[in-house]
Amino acid sequence: MMDKELALQTGNSNDGRPAHPGFREAFWYWLKLGFISFGGPAGQIAIMHQDLVEKRRWISERRFLHALNFCMLLPGPEAQQLAIYLGWLLHRTWGGIVAGVLFVLPSLFILAALTWVYLAFGDMTLVQGIFAGIKPAVVAIVLFAAWRIGSRALKNHLMWLLAGAAFIAIFFFRVPFPLIVVGAALLGALGGKWLPGYFQPGGGHGATDKHFGSAVIDDDTPPLAHTRHSYRHLFKLLGSALALWALVILLLPAGTLTDMAVFFSKAALVTFGGAYAVLPYVYQGGVESYGWLTGPQMVDGLALGESTPGPLIMVVAFVGFVGGWTFELFGSDHLFLAGLVAASVATFFTFLPSFVFILASGPLVESTHGDLKFTAPLSAITAAVVGVILNLALFFGWHVLWPQASAEQPFVGGFEWFSGLLALAAFIALWRFNISILKVLAVSALLGLGFTTLVL
Template sequence: MIQEKENSLHSPVEPVTFWRAFLFWLKLGFISFGGPAGQIAVMHQELVEQKRWISEKRFLHALNYCMLLPGPEAQQLATYIGWLMHRTVGGIVAGVLFVLPSLFILIGLSWIYIKFGDVPVIAGLFYGIKPAVVAIVFHATYRIGSKSLKNKFLWLIAALAFLAIFILNLPFPLIVLAAGLTGYFTSKKYPELFSSNAGHKNSQKDYGIALIDDDTPTPDHAKFRWSHLTKILIIAALLWFIPVLGLGLYFGWDHAYTQMAWFFTKAALLTFGGAYAVLPYVYQGAVNYYGWLSPTQMIDGLALGESTPGPLIMVVAFVGFLGGFNHALLGSEHLFLAGAIGATIVTWFTFLFSFVFILAGAPVIESTHNELKFTAPLTAITAAVVGVILNLALFFSYHVLWPHGFGHAFNYEAVLIAIAAFIALFHFEVKVMYVILAAAICGLFLYIGI
């Protein structure tokens, strides 16, 4: 039996057709709960461990690049792998399907929220999902850390990154820059600290030969070409400029739809560090400056974003929907349409540049996966990100277990759900989607009984 399993691990993986990959990306769009850490853990489990479509080394190399970019790293990682497997169309399909189910779900939930107020069923589902998300993020921290922290030096980087953000509250871009520079300069004197001898085939846990393995040559479409870069940048410029021009000409520059396009363009380009780095900026602009929604509505929107599949930054769709609805931008007889258009506009301008960063930059990154001067900074950044994700896990824990602050009641029911989710993930290795489902059902029963 063991020999048979060993043979299957080292047997070649059959080529993956575009439509088979399409079905996987579609499924991922509906099961990608748990924020970026949970989503990356799901992709690692599916693509590296089970399907063996890509090796761990290549997966982490792509992840390191996505961590450097503004925007949702999990969605960008899906776009990267889809592009690597099936060219530009594969990347676009993977990235769009990562977002599209979440957009439709949030438009529907936003309408229910604004139309019917506090719906006990939805509130109950959220009540169970939130503590499960705590366990999912801790589990993701463990999984990514166990793969990427290969020596004491990388552990030290992770620890310092955690202290930098948890105690000193240093901005995420500064932590990334410091980790990258540390990796670059340290590798010149101690290259063995960043060697790939713990790669996919030599890792502690052998997942077998992958379709895109450590030594698989870069496919022709993934090689850098100036002509391709120019074409991508021109198309991206048109996809940004034409909608902005159209909104400005039809509604006027000061109209909320046009201002949404401009505001979320800045959010997409100027904010690094994932959703939790973007949210304070969005809150300040959408609530305090533009008044598209109230502070309470923004907090409720964050709960919706945490509890639906897709990137956490999809909370912007809720912001856009309420901005269109609250201000009756198409008149009082078209409130739902006004909200749906607002949600679509902010989603378009938030995610457009994520595709540009991957389709334009990934060919450069793919050419560097065996060059230490490029891989060492990225390896150090991954180590730092482990510390940052741990901080995120503690952030979640605080807000879920003490929902009204340390001075108020401790939520014992939430901690029981979190412990059960911990056991399911760590001991029984239950898939994230099943943990989320079970936690949602438990939360519903507990909430209704309150």
């Protein structure tokens, strides 16, 4: 019934617009995304854009970027929040919840399994072989994301200047990402007032907006009933989230698990600037304050987090698993159960605020679609994000191609020629031949495993 109502509102007519996806179809897509969302936020956003804007046409280009720009302003993993937003837009509150949960659930179980192998056997040869292929592909995916978003967002010389300034600020001067976002938003607000032509969606000199055909939720789609602001809905949502947060804490046994619940709730609220901005906070708490794991273990967890699907902040699941295992929460005979429960607690309290942020503010964001006072700052943020993603691609590339390097000796240890060739081949496959990200990752993983087997 819900799908039929939404289909009528979005107008499935004879204008080439695809049929509104059913809840079941969307469910299977979000589940698939949870297993293939490699490449950090840039790669994950690129996957969603390729699937939902270009191929399936569930949402238009401008509506997608409008939602993405808003998610950039929030604390928490922006790619997962974008999935929640799009799921909510398509299938109401439950659609957002399902999209957000399935975005992280596969990663939780994959990380739990790999962490168990890591702790129980210490034999990561198979995993290392697969990651040897995935890591160069991730570099290519992030670089490809910078190119794709840049080709759409950098519509004029002013946007190019914003992207360049953002890259210089973060690469050379280590300006924190939140400050870059705030600065870009302020410039966009002023530019929307003084130079509106440069900040109009699709406007400005040299604009080259791509159009992939009519979308289910298009630029001109009337506001859907569930996207209209309602104080009753807002208070109900906030009350339910707060009650759920308190109930889970009350049900947890006092001690390590409640410490994790409180700590990761705090961490979720300070994740402005992405996972790398909050990792020092997680390191300080997990290693120094609570002793859930050691420093070298934290580095290993980051490597696993970078090479598995899901947001990079999923490294909190690794921290939780190791903490539960180390403290033997359920006795020495149930170490895996202790690790899995602790990893689940860390994940739940880290991601709960993301659902609240999106589901509570979504109606406000939808009401600003097409309003230059709101879209101009977001357009400027998108331009700045291109520079930030390029910096991220260089960061990943440096660590993959010179794995022994350090800030003091940036090119020590020799160049990894296999990783370099594989990254180049993966980028060409994505850019020139438009091969799907999933296929590129699968082939890269097999090549990495084969190469590692031959070398060892």
